[in-house]
Amino acid sequence: MTKYNQTFKQQVVDFYFSNHESLSITCKHFDLPNETARRWIVQFKHSGSSGLAVRHSKQKYSPEFKFNVVQSVLLGQFSGRGAALHFGLSSSGMISQWLKTFEKQGINGLLPKPKGRLNMTPKYPKMPPKPKTRGEELELRILRLEAENAFLKKLDEIIKREDRKRQKRSKP
Structure with a gap:
């Protein structure tokens, strides 16, 4: 209103x-x-x-229209107020927003924003299906043990790196 x-x-x-x-x-x-x-x-x-x-x-403007307005201001053909008058916009504040967005994001910033919420739930890899045979069960067990082994190696490497940093700091 x-x-x-x-x-x-x-x-x-x-x-x-x-x-x-x-x-x-x-x-x-x-x-x-x-x-x-x-x-x-x-x-x-x-x-x-x-x-x-x-x-x-509320007026909706095409990306092409927004780009034309922004270009006319950047090329010095119009001031923000002059462009608002020339292009029939209600205020120059909208043009200021378009200019800031264009400077930060380029032409993509002038594209319409997607509607609705973004899905913020992280996407984890899906768990493999339950093994049906003894062979599949053993393969899955091997995969788990290999992952655990890689994790422990990485953890050990991080702990050793931290110990070396502490030793360097404590030496005068």
Whole structure:
């Protein structure tokens, strides 16, 4: 839900023009931040009353559109505010987010995010099926013993490495 409707925005703009284009008087009269009133006035000058229209649903932009906007700002064709006006965006804040994302992640950062939660459960290897024959049972036992042996060797290696570090620290 937006904080201000189109009628209110139009009243602010009309008041501004009827009071000798005084931004400070307009902001005091309507108790608005300067930046908000300035943005509405610029949008009105650029697009007329349609520039003040309130969008009732969240806009979704294609990666190509986002890339065009970002490129126009990076190439110096527009400032963030100028690009917002030219491309019909509600604010330059969205462009700032796109620029930051593009700098960090490149074009992939402008792609739509997947919906839903990510599965955070770790994926462990599946256990082999229960052995059916004595031979399979022995093979499984060998695999377990080999894994245990490798684990113990690695543990012994780590303990010896830690002992050597302690000895080096204790020698003056």
